[in-house]
Amino acid sequence: MxxxxxxxxxxxxxxxxxxxxxxxxxxxxxxxxxxxxxxxxxxxxxxxxxxxxxxxxxxxxxxxxxxxxxxxxxxxxxxxxxxxxxxxxxxxxxxxxxxxxxxxxxxxxxxxxxxxxxxAGIEVPFKSNDELVLVEELQTKLDADVTFKAAFTALTPGRQRAYNLYFSGAKQAKSRLDRIEKYTPKILSGKGINDCTCGHSKRMPTCDGSHKYL
Missing domain, CATH: 3.90.1150.200 (Aspartate Aminotransferase, domain 1)
Known part of the structure; x- marks a missing residue:
């Protein structure tokens, strides 16, 4: 042991x-x-x-x-x-x-x-980002907004999955739409859902809450 x-x-x-x-x-x-x-x-x-x-x-x-x-x-x-x-x-x-x-x-x-x-060095065959099944409201937003689609597809696969997971976590369609609208500016700026936007984080690019103490 x-x-x-x-x-x-x-x-x-x-x-x-x-x-x-x-x-x-x-x-x-x-x-x-x-x-x-x-x-x-x-x-x-x-x-x-x-x-x-x-x-x-x-x-x-x-x-x-x-x-x-x-x-x-x-x-x-x-x-x-x-x-x-x-x-x-x-x-x-x-x-x-x-x-x-x-x-x-x-x-x-x-x-x-x-x-x-x-x-044996066996690795898990992860699904590619092309196989990511997007929540319906997010897919609708992507189809209707060319600028938003370009910004979202420019994100890393991990950031795309994180957003999709968060949006799909809301039980009601309205809540999912509200989440998407709330994070649209962040997506348009090329940021992930947990990325820092104020620039004060000591754990960049992740937000560590430093802005709360300014």
Whole structure:
């Protein structure tokens, strides 16, 4: 078993919800020989610098997330997509400690399979940006406004996906239209949804909220 990471120790000292479940997942992951780090504010486990899994808690469940879960065989049928637009990652939803005990051998088998995927250098065949299915209201805006379309298509694929994901997250058509109109100036200026527009961010191009303290 690999040594624990002090930063992850602090993480577990400060959490209350799903603590027992996440601690058990931590033991299993370290027992599989993975290196433990704290990334994106969550315990993350890697093999020779390649991310394998990350764990975390939500309101109704905690998860063991495989970065390249889509490449696993999933013989037990326990992997699910966390979001509609997720391409690579797959998660195991955990709702009780007993579930981890029952699945321990299966989880280890999945982890070792994920390690073998990295050893083999297999990559996820991500869909190209041309295959991005745009929310209807955004597509309508693109078809009706040549200037807006030129600005949107000039954005990087990642920025386009981020906008589309945010716009599609609104349940009502009016809310989706409101979001599109609100961010139209930012799109026209060539900025991503999380990009800084004031120029004061210390984490350019990402906005870190520095403008709030001016």
């Amino acid at each position: 690999n040594a624990p990471n002090p930063e992850v120790d602090v993480f577990f000292e400060n959490i209350k919800k799903w603590k027992a479940e996440l601690e058990q997942l931590r033991i299993i992951l370290r027992d599989c020989g993975l290196t433990e780090d704290l990334k994106w504010k969550q315990p993350c486990y890697s093999f020779k610098g390649k991310n394998i899994c990350i764990i975390g808690g939500f309101k109704d469940f905690c998860v063991l997330s495989f970065f390249k879960g889509v490449l696993l065989q999933d013989k037990a049928g326990i992997l699910v997509k966390q979001g509609e637009n997720t391409q690579s990652a797959r998660i195991v939803k955990i709702t009780e400690l007993e579930q981890i005990t029952t699945l321990k051998a299966t989880l280890k088998a999945y982890i070792f399979e994920a390690i073998e995927v990295e050893k």
